[in-house]
Amino acid sequence: MSAGxxxxxxxxxxxGFGWPWRTxxxxxRRLHNPAAGQKMRLKHFSVAFGLGLYKALGDESRVRILHLxxxxxxxxxxxxxxxxxxxxxxxSRQLSALKNAxxxxxxxxxxxxxxxxxxxxxxxxxxxxxxxxxxxxxxKDQKTYQTLWSNRELAAYKLQNRHWTGTPRP
Numbered sequence: 001m002s003a004g005x006x007x008x009x010x011x012x013x014x015x016g017f018g019w020p021w022r023t024x025x026x027x028x029r030r031l032h033n034p035a036a037g038q039k040m041r042l043k044h045f046s047v048a049f050g051l052g053l054y055k056a057l058g059d060e061s062r063v064r065i066l067h068l069x070x071x072x073x074x075x076x077x078x079x080x081x082x083x084x085x086x087x088x089x090x091x092s093r094q095l096s097a098l099k100n101a102x103x104x105x106x107x108x109x110x111x112x113x114x115x116x117x118x119x120x121x122x123x124x125x126x127x128x129x130x131x132x133x134x135x136x137x138x139x140k141d142q143k144t145y146q147t148l149w150s151n152r153e154l155a156a157y158k159l160q161n162r163h164w165t166g167t168p169r170p
Contacts, residue, residue: 049102056101057128060137061086061094066117067138068145069104070129074116075145083145 045053056062064084068075080091095115098104103125106115117125132138 052101053103053124056098056103059094059097061090062098063129063132064138064141065091065094065098066103066125067129067132068141069115069117070122070125071142072145074107074114076112076114079145079148080115082148083141 057066061084065080068080068083077088077091077095080086080095081088084091086094095104095106099106099115103117103121104115105118106113108114
């Protein structure tokens with residue numbers, strides 16, 4: 001049986017959340033309590049959720065993905081492929097593991113899937129990931145993404161301001 005957020009009662013209970021879920025309504029990327037007007041925060045969790053969390057943080061690929069998502073708010077699979085130099089299959093598999101652990105979610109825009117860290121776990125992950133902030137590999141990943149992003153903005157600017165010369169083709 002599914003509540004207003006699309007999460008089953010059994011899954012919510014296995015993740016350590018109380019029931020009823022129907023008091024929370026999904027709005028975009030945040031879960032809000034309509035009565036209080038505040039975003040939902042994680043206050044405690046079960047051993048099962050803790051095991052899933054630390055299992056997700058136990059793999060270097062997933063930590064690198066989480067770090068990029070934490071630093072850049074959201075990213076699509078193709079950007080993660082280029083930055084991390086992984087195959088599309090590997091990125092999708094790691095994102096699936098993070099999604100199954102309940103740490104990330106996605107939004108669809110046409111054919112693009114943009115992944116982001118769920119707001120209720122952002123503070124918890126920030127505490128863990130901030131300890132690794134000076135890791136050379138994580139810094140290199142972030143620098144690569146910033147270069148990719150700046151090149152993308154430059155290319156969009158050039159296309160927008162291009163003055164077409166020449167004659168059109170018949």
